[in-house]
Amino acid sequence: MSTRRPRPSIRATLALVTLALGTGVAGVRSLSAPLRADEASGTWTGELTLQGNYYWETSTRVMAPELDLRLRSPDGVDVGANYVVDAITSASIAAGVVEDVRFTEVRHQGTLSIGREFELGEAQLRAGAFGRVSYEPDYLATGLGLDLTLSLFHRATVVRGAIGYIHDDVGALFRGMNAGAIDPLGRMLSNRGRVGDLEGINASLSIQQLLTPNLWVSASYDLVATEGYLASPYRTVMVQGVIVPERHPDRRARHALSGRLAYFFTPTRTAVHLLYRSYLDDWDLAAIDPEVRLYQELGDAVTLRLRYRYYQQTRAFFFQPAERYLPSDPYVSIDPKMAAFSTHALGFRALVLLDFLADSPLAFLAGGSFDLSFDYLFQGSRFGDAIIAQSGLHVPF
Amino acid sequence: MRRIAISALFLALSSGCATVAPYERETLARPAMNLDYERTEAPFRAHVHDSREGATGGFGSTGGGCGCN
Numbered sequence: 001m002s003t004r005r006p007r008p009s010i011r012a013t014l015a016l017v018t019l020a021l022g023t024g025v026a027g028v029r030s031l032s033a034p035l036r037a038d039e040a041s042g043t044w045t046g047e048l049t050l051q052g053n054y055y056w057e058t059s060t061r062v063m064a065p066e067l068d069l070r071l072r073s074p075d076g077v078d079v080g081a082n083y084v085v086d087a088i089t090s091a092s093i094a095a096g097v098v099e100d101v102r103f104t105e106v107r108h109q110g111t112l113s114i115g116r117e118f119e120l121g122e123a124q125l126r127a128g129a130f131g132r133v134s135y136e137p138d139y140l141a142t143g144l145g146l147d148l149t150l151s152l153f154h155r156a157t158v159v160r161g162a163i164g165y166i167h168d169d170v171g172a173l174f175r176g177m178n179a180g181a182i183d184p185l186g187r188m189l190s191n192r193g194r195v196g197d198l199e200g201i202n203a204s205l206s207i208q209q210l211l212t213p214n215l216w217v218s219a220s221y222d223l224v225a226t227e228g229y230l231a232s233p234y235r236t237v238m239v240q241g242v243i244v245p246e247r248h249p250d251r252r253a254r255h256a257l258s259g260r261l262a263y264f265f266t267p268t269r270t271a272v273h274l275l276y277r278s279y280l281d282d283w284d285l286a287a288i289d290p291e292v293r294l295y296q297e298l299g300d301a302v303t304l305r306l307r308y309r310y311y312q313q314t315r316a317f318f319f320q321p322a323e324r325y326l327p328s329d330p331y332v333s334i335d336p337k338m339a340a341f342s343t344h345a346l347g348f349r350a351l352v353l354l355d356f357l358a359d360s361p362l363a364f365l366a367g368g369s370f371d372l373s374f375d376y377l378f379q380g381s382r383f384g385d386a387i388i389a390q391s392g393l394h395v396p397f
Numbered sequence: 398m399r400r401i402a403i404s405a406l407f408l409a410l411s412s413g414c415a416t417v418a419p420y421e422r423e424t425l426a427r428p429a430m431n432l433d434y435e436r437t438e439a440p441f442r443a444h445v446h447d448s449r450e451g452a453t454g455g456f457g458s459t460g461g462g463c464g465c466n
Binding site for chain 2: 049051053055064066068084153154155156204210211212213214216220222223224254255256257258262264266269270271277279281285287289295296297303305311313316336337338343349351353369371373375379381383386388390392394
């Protein structure tokens with residue numbers, strides 16, 4: 001099996017995309033006018049969100065509490081801060097290693113963003129910047145980005161572009177019986193040091209359009225181009241009786257095209273969202289990802305959501321059963337994400353608006369909301385089935 | 398797929414003149430139509446997908462930077 005194929009320079013690709021897009025991604029959000037501070041009183045306003053995230057599968061548990069703060073000034077400046085902690089408990093068999101060892105890691109991630117909206121006649125232009133740091137004992141990821149958002153036709157059309165730069169330092173820790181041992185000089189004996197780094201560019205262009213008072217559509221294109229260490233230092237492959245480290249190509253260009261349509265049926269107070277994503281990268285991994293979401297309002301306070309998502313992908317060009325690899329193969333992998341598989345996901349969410357608390361001792365929560373969601377993933381990959389549970393409390397001020 | 402995407406983009410751009418007036422947008426501000434109500438739940442779900450599936454990106458959010466390669 002051929003595992004090597006020519007491809008254009010990633011730097012040339014990055015330069016072209018950078019020129020073409022000019023600016024980077026922010027994500028498709030609502031077309032409603034952004035919340036603005038009270039210009040009459042000159043006070044800032046904002047929203048505080050406390051979020052709980054939980055993930056479970058046979059070999060892995062993740063607890064991830066999250067704090068999110070957004071502030072807006074009367075003159076159009078917005079500031080955002082987000083902090084999340086991932087506490088990951090996993091049997092390393094989940095990462096595909098030969099020896100199974102249970103371990104726990106904690107990841108800290110902080111994100112800061114700032115932006116300002118300018119009036120351009122009947123249009124509005126928001127310019128923003130963001131930075132992110134993610135730290136765990138064996139991985140440091142940093143990212144910076146810029147984004148531009150142009151709103152037209154009284155915000156009926158919103159076009160966003162963004163570009164970001166990422167740099168990751170990849171390390172490795174010994175996860176065996178003596179993991180975490182400290183020598184007399186205070187050095188952690190299980191730290192095997194840095195094994196590589198990774199650089200890349202994220203870019204995105206999106207458009208959202210109101211079509212009628214009950215209908216909007218959006219479309220977006222995303223690019224993630226990376227170069228550097230793209231394997232896992234914890235995965236090894238048994239190649240004809242010899243254990244060798246996982247070897248992946250050191251470049252990857254990933255493209256995603258997505259769309260969403262949302263329609264509200266007024267008589268029944270029901271909304272339907274249709275989502276679709278198609279993905280392709282230069283490792284020949286292709287995926288499709290259709291999803292349908294059904295929303296139902298119950299009274300003025302409660303909105304229920306049901307979702308079904310289907311995901312299917314092909315295998316990367318170098319992926320094959322481990323027993324077929326030869327010592328001369330340039331790439332070897334047992335990464336479950338490189339195999340062909342499909343996943344079905346079913347989810348439920350309840351959102352409660354807290355306006356009914358206005359006349360209670362909890363009046364400070366009025367204007368906010370609380371949500372609870374649960375998703376079951378029927379994963380066809382080696383990871384097995386999984387559960388995602390989330391809850392959030394949103395408090396405006 | 399490419400034809401569908403181009404058609405959707407053309408439809409969206411060409412309808413820009415058919416503005417929905419601000420006073421007609423009450424429905425669009427409802428939780429069922431306003432993505433701000435899903436803003437904080439989406440990143441964790443995308444993170445899970447990025448670490449368990451080969452694809453990434455889409456819907457204006459790009460992955461990366463988490464050690465889940």
